[in-house]
Amino acid sequence: MSGTLYGLGIGPGDPDLITLKALKIMQAAPVIAYPAPVGKPSLARSIVETHLPGNQLEIKIDTPMVPGKFPANDVYDQYSEEIAKELELGKDVAVLCEGDPFFFGSFMYIYARLSERFKTVVVPGVSSAMASCCQIGVPITSRDDVLSVLPAPLPSEELMSRLQQCDAAIIMKVGRHFTKVRDVLGTLGLSENAFYIEHATMDNQKIMPLDEAQFEKAPYFSMIIVHKRGEAWK
Incomplete structure (x- = not known):
């Protein structure tokens, strides 16, 4: 049985503005994924860092934040398949998204590629x-x-x-x-x-x-x- 794909809105930056629902899912998921500019730390991960249990597999989605190259379809193709492999093993994957996943949120590009293949739950967040x-x-x-x-x-x-x-x-x-x-x-x-x-x-x-x-x-x-x-x- 495949795992569930979660798109978690984690709020605009204050770690206390993550919802209880997103927090519970994030801490329970064996795998978390999050976007990051190429060669730089992930803002999404830094927001929730104090809430992480420390025993999860982490997938860093290295994304080029360059005008004219975002969204980078090849990047989302690659990382969607990496996430899919974990889902196929029966593991839930929580993808972190600053603000709200469907309000200018990067999770939508993962959602577009995987939501028809796997059970997907989107948790809204406080938008910036x-x-x-x-x-x-x-x-x-x-x-x-x-x-x-x-x-x-x-x-x-x-x-x-x-x-x-x-x-x-x-x-x-x-x-x-x-x-x-x-x-x-x-x-x-x-x-x-x-x-x-x-x-x-x-x-x-x-x-x-x-x-x-x-x-x-x-x-x-x-x-x-x-x-x-x-x-x-x-």
Whole structure:
């Protein structure tokens, strides 16, 4: 009998924000797998490190985080088969995913390759988007507000168009696109209602009004939160 494939959302960074369900599954699974940039430590593993029992087989999914090469289909093909071998031996495999597995989560690429072959259970997690709103102290929607989640790599014209059509926005994957996004929000007159956050819920978290963020680029794990009314309850 084959093992079960688990996709575990482990939250945005604070080890205490993993759900009880994900924690129980992760600690019981004989095999865990997690993504990591090639040649660098895994953020996903570091989040849960204090919760690991220490007796599990670990599969590190080395992934090239290079624009134009992600998702790396050959990498996910290779590691999906490595995970499949463990499942075929009857072992459960828990794949760790920062935030939520189906919200820009890397687990979806494993899911696409294995969910039809093996029993699969996906456990939702606290997303970085919602965690960021709470850390900043900015309610992001009320009543009939329309919320857009926008990836910062979009062209300026498309970002501007989509921002004009919503009441509030969470702009993710800011990184090297920070200046572009800041300029777009400035053009739309939204800068004074926007907040910048990086490494949400982690020890090195930083929060500031967007107008005070006078730098040229940001870390990959950063985002900008904006509500057109400034405060959602207005």
